[in-house]
Every structure is written in C-alpha cells, then in structure tokens.
Amino acid sequence: MKELTEFWVEGARDAEKMWQSHEDKHRAQILTALSCVPPFKSVYEIGCGAGPNLRRIIHARPGVIVGGSEPNESLAAWASEHLGVPIEREQMPWLPVSTWDVTISCYAMAYVDAEIVKVILRNVRSRNFIILEPTAGVTPFGNPELYQSHDKALPFYVHDYATLAESAGWRTLWRWPLYPHHMGLNVVLTLERT
Numbered sequence: 591m592k593e594l595t596e597f598w599v600e601g602a603r604d605a606e607k608m609w610q611s612h613e614d615k616h617r618a619q620i621l622t623a624l625s626c627v628p629p630f631k632s633v634y635e636i637g638c639g640a641g642p643n644l645r646r647i648i649h650a651r652p653g654v655i656v657g658g659s660e661p662n663e664s665l666a667a668w669a670s671e672h673l674g675v676p677i678e679r680e681q682m683p684w685l686p687v688s689t690w691d692v693t694i695s696c697y698a699m700a701y702v703d704a705e706i707v708k709v710i711l712r713n714v715r716s717r718n719f720i721i722l723e724p725t726a727g728v729t730p731f732g733n734p735e736l737y738q739s740h741d742k743a744l745p746f747y748v749h750d751y752a753t754l755a756e757s758a759g760w761r762t763l764w765r766w767p768l769y770p771h772h773m774g775l776n777v778v779l780t781l782e783r784t
Contacts, residue, residue: 690716693716700723725779
C-alpha cells in the first residue's frame with residue numbers, strides 16, 4: 591500500500607525525539623538478539639529513521655561498523671550526521687549491494703505489503719537477519735493483515751515473518767515474544783541464512 595510508505599518519506603519528522611529514544615526498552619531486544627548470532631563486525635538497518643537503534647548498537651558494541659537506509663530526507667540526514675556514517679536514501683525493497691554481517695528491521699517492514707517483505711527476505715545478503723516487527727499469531731494480533739491501532743496514527747501490516755522467512759531460505763535461530771508489546775512490536779525473530 592503505497593500511502594503507508596509515503597507517510598514516512600514525505601514531510602518532516604522529529605528526528606531529535608527519535609534519536610533520543612535510543613534507550614527505549616524495546617531497543618534492548620535488538621542487543622539481546624545480536625548476542626544470539628555468531629560474531630559479527632557489521633550491522634545494517636533497513637529504515638533506520640534517525641538512527642536510535644544504530645546509536646544503541648555503537649554504544650554497546652564499540653568497533654562494530656553500522657550502516658542503514660532511510661527514505662525520509664530529514665531523518666537520514668540526522669542519522670548520518672550523528673552516527674558519522676552515510677545513510678542511503680532508498681525505499682524498500684531496495685537493499686545494499688555490499689554484504690553486511692547482520693541486517694535489522696525494526697518497525698520498517700510493517701509499512702509494506704507481504705510481496706515486498708518476500709522480496710526483502712530473498713534479497714538480504716547478510717548471514718543473519720534480526721526482525722522486530724508486529725507479527726501475526728502473537729498477542730495482540732491474529733491473522734496477517736492490515737491493522738489500525740488506537741495508539742498509532744497510521745495503519746500497519748502484520749506479517750507471519752517466520753513462515754515468510756523460511757520460504758525465502760532462512761532458518762530461525764531464536765524467536766521470543768515481547769510482553770507487553772510496544773506499539774505493536776510483539777516478536778523478535780533472529781534468522782540465519784540456510
């Protein structure tokens with residue numbers, strides 16, 4: 591659904607507020623997931639926004655190389671300036687040509703339909719993929735579909751990431767629920783390329 595991604599691409603966002611959210615509890619789940627994968631030297635985040643997840647990773651794992659993509663110009667500029675790395679301005683399903691050890695998606699694939707998620711899962715070149723997204727079949731969501739939550743201004747997609755990932759050649763290393771969920775983020779999925 592094109593208008594879901596357009597919401598993020600167009601208009602100004604509060605980059606500083608997003609940047610300052612680096613210590614939000616749900617972001618610690620990404621660090622936990624990173625501790626569940628083999629040693630790595632680089633991390634790439636799809637839809638990194640102003641960079642709060644990458645900021646937290648750099649702080650927790652000095653020396654790890656980070657990168658990301660963010661289609662919103664103001665968020666990408668903020669992340670690039672504050673992280674000191676180039677942030678690519680491409681929209682999903684675009685992915686970088688170079689290989690990163692780990693790719694992350696945190697509330698990014700929720701704004702694209704299942705067909706785009708399938709393309710992303712097929713094309714990620716990383717050895718590991720960490721997904722923290724609103725996931726079907728886990729409280730508070732049922733079937734994969736488009737949801738509208740009372741605490742989010744924008745509708746979002748809920749996908750069955752484990753099944754989609756398996757069909758794209760990924761093996762689940764770890765999977766755990768977030769309870770209570772955070773704005774719909776309800777599952778962490780740590781994948782390994784088969």
